[in-house]
Amino acid sequence: MTGALRADRPAAPVHASPQALCLSPDGALVAVVNATSDSVSFIDATTHAVLRQVPVGQRPNHARFSADGRQLYVSCAWDGTIDVVDVAAGKVSARWDAGGTPNGVALSPDGATLYVVDASEDRVRAIDVGCGRIQWETPVRNQPRYVTTTPDGARVLVSNNLGRTLTIVEAATGRVAEQRDLGRCSMLREVVTSSDGRWAFVANLVSHDEMPTLQIERGWIHSNGFTIMDLEQPGHRVTLLLDHLLQGAANPTGLVLSADNRWLYVSLAGIHEIAIVDVAKALELAATAQTADDVRRLQENVEIVEQLGIARRVSSGGLGPRSVALDEARGELWVAHYFSDAVAVLDANCGTVKESIPLHDPVEMSLWRQGELLSCDARMCYQNWFSCVSCHQEDGTVDGLNWDLANDGLGNPKSAKDLINGHDTAPAMWGAVRASLFDGIAGGQRFEGFVADQDRQDALETYFGSPEHVPNPYQRRQSPELIERGRLIFLAAGCDICHPAPRFTDQKLHDLGFKTVDDFRARFDTPSLRNVYRNGPWLHDGRAMTLEAIFTDHNPDDVHGRTRGLSSAELAALVAYLRTL
Known part of the structure; x- marks a missing residue:
């Protein structure tokens, strides 16, 4: 995809779309990351006045203050950078390469290292904040979204958005210590750890893709909640649902934990609410899950959390709550509302909305x-x-x-x-x-x-x-020579017969031998190859976990393009080209 908008997509109005926020170490400022206006707003945490708006790179996604509060590290997903904002000067003072599509960021407890997850290259990277140099990078799972550290700085935790796992990495070496399976959890979002480093919490859906999609009620397609992990017990996880019997808690997204580990706040982006969770009660319930069947029963129980008074849900004060931040000194919860172009301030104790702070003049929704x-x-x-x-x-x-x-x-x-x-x-x-x-x-x-x-x-x-055109990170990061070599292999293999430019599909059904015993048909629609780098796993049943596997494992008879005789270098060039489409 290109960086430009389609001609038929409305170019105006421009919204702020606050995606993330964080509190400065001294509690004086709240920084708000505005995804679609490519900016960061700074708000006085005491007066709630918007002080300034600082331009940053394209599609900022997440941010964290430096240990001394003088810099703000902002991940700019469409530019592949970390923009370092000089808070006092109100401008970007440095820009660091952060890979293909940087998303969540986290600062080490000593303030020396910034951890960044890359959603398009499935990596977590450690950046030296003194010079902006990458110290190490480690493969994780599919489309990592957020990252945090344990309080002692020894481990880095990565929530893998589509990987149904949490990756635990040794901070000193970048070595993967554990890929923790989270069962049917999906759409993993923000992750936090308790102050003693024992517990981790991640916001997620529970997706019942093992069943036909015949019943919406009781969460039998999707249910919504958070997962508790005991970091002292490898493999441990218990998911609790924030749904009610007759009302789901769609799309848990943001998380923040009080310093005393007493309260967990979860933004429910799909229903515009905040869940306030009693952590002690949640851990007590989680401790009752001693077997795999116990864990399964809890993650299917849409009533028990409400029945036991473990969590209550309150209005978030706007539309599309995403990131949340807790100002414990003032007893306030800050909520970024993507679709309200505003930040709400809630009473952290009772959950009432105290104020909604607009980030610019009102703009009518197109x-x-x-x-x-x-x-x-x-x-x-x-x-x-x-x-x-x-x-x-x-x-x-x-x-x-x-x-x-x-x-x-x-x-x-x-x-x-x-x-x-x-x-x-x-x-x-x-x-x-x-x-x-x-x-x-x-x-x-x-x-x-x-x-x-x-x-x-x-x-x-x-x-x-009129879809939004995202800059393709592989066009930016692959060599033009490799891309051209891959394009010629694409043509020589006959891939363009069914995937002709510019749509990269002939919009027809074909039988390429992919039918299984479960399929009712042998002919399947030819998918467009645009954005193929971010649409895996691939083929109609997701059998190809990598683009390479499409040709090495699932094309033995050269029916799906003439690729059987390709060398490893030629295959790498072909895949490099596909990723740029």
């Missing part, structure tokens, strides 16, 4: 922006269990899971396809059961439990019909 909000809004779903982004992420891509949808018959699960390529590559779905994007969106509304609403249909079709 139809495109309304569609973006609806894609993230679980109020579209019966009993609020999930939203579009529960399966397609906030960027409209994939969740890496195979789902058994009823729209093409039961018993043949297939991977979720991305939505951002649906606007000009009809038909939709692997079996072409939706004739167009319009049909797919209407079907999606029905899937969420309601008859398709025309106003919502118009907004969603405008949004998904």
Whole structure:
């Protein structure tokens, strides 16, 4: 994809879209990362006045203050950099290379090292804050999103967004100490540790892709909560759900833990609420899970947390709460509201909204922006269990899971396809059961439990019909010579016959020998190769865990392109080219 917007996508208005926030070490300032205005706002934590707005790189995602509070380290996902903001001067003083798509950042307890996760290259990197040099980098799992450290600085914890795992890395060496399996947890978001370093908490969904998608109620497609991990017991994890019996807690996203480990605050982005969790009671319940069956029963129980008074949910004070920060000195919880272009301040004890702080003058939502909000809004779903982004992420891509949808018959699960390529590559779905994007969106509304609403249909079709063009990090990081070599191999192998530019699909169904005993059909829709680098795992059932595996493990008869005779160097060039599409 290119960095420019499609001509048919509205260019205005510009929203702030606060994505993340953090409190300075002295508690004087709150820094707010504004994702779509490419800026950071600084707010006086006492007066709640917006002091200044500082431009940074494209699509800032996350930030942390330096140990002395003089710098703010901002991950700029579309530029692949960490922008170092001089807080006093109000400007970017340095820019460090941080890989393909830097997301979450965390500072070591001694303030000497910044840890950054790279969602497109599946890496965590340690950067020396004294010089901006990368000390080490370590492969983790699929699309890491957030990172934190243990209080002693010995371990780095990475929440793997699509990997269903938490990676634990030794901070000194970058060696992976453990890949902790989190079972059916998906869409892993922020992760925090307790002050004694024993416990870790991560916000996540629980996705029941092992079952046909026939029942929304009681969380049997998606449920929502957080996972507790005892870091002293390898493999330990217990997931507790923040849902209620008749109302889901869609899309847990942000987390913050009080210094005394008494309260855990979780933003529920899909229902615009904050969950306030009694940690002692949560740990007591988690301790009752002594067997694998106990763990399973707890992660399927949508009632017990509410029944035992472990958590209560309050209004977040805006639309789309994402990151949260706790000002314990003032007893205030700060909440970044992506769709309100504002930051709310809540009483941390009782959860009442004290104030909403706008980050700029009010801007009316365009139809495109309304569609973006609806894609993230679980109020579209019966009993609020999930939203579009529960399966397609906030960027409209994939969740890496195979789902058994009823729209093409039961018993043949297939991977979720991305939505951002649906606007000009009809038909939709692997079996072409939706004739167009319009049909797919209407079907999606029905899937969420309601008859398709025309106003919502118009907004969603405008949004998904004019997708946002993200700069491709591989175009920036691969050598032009390697890309060209891969392009010529792509053509020589005949890949362009079914994947012709510019859509990189012929929009037809083909039988390439991928049918399994579970499939009702042998012919599948040709997917577009645009954005293929971020749409894995690949093939209709997600059998290819890497792009290389498509050709090395799943093309023995050269039916899917003539690739059997490629050398390792030629295969590497082909994959390098594919990643730039």
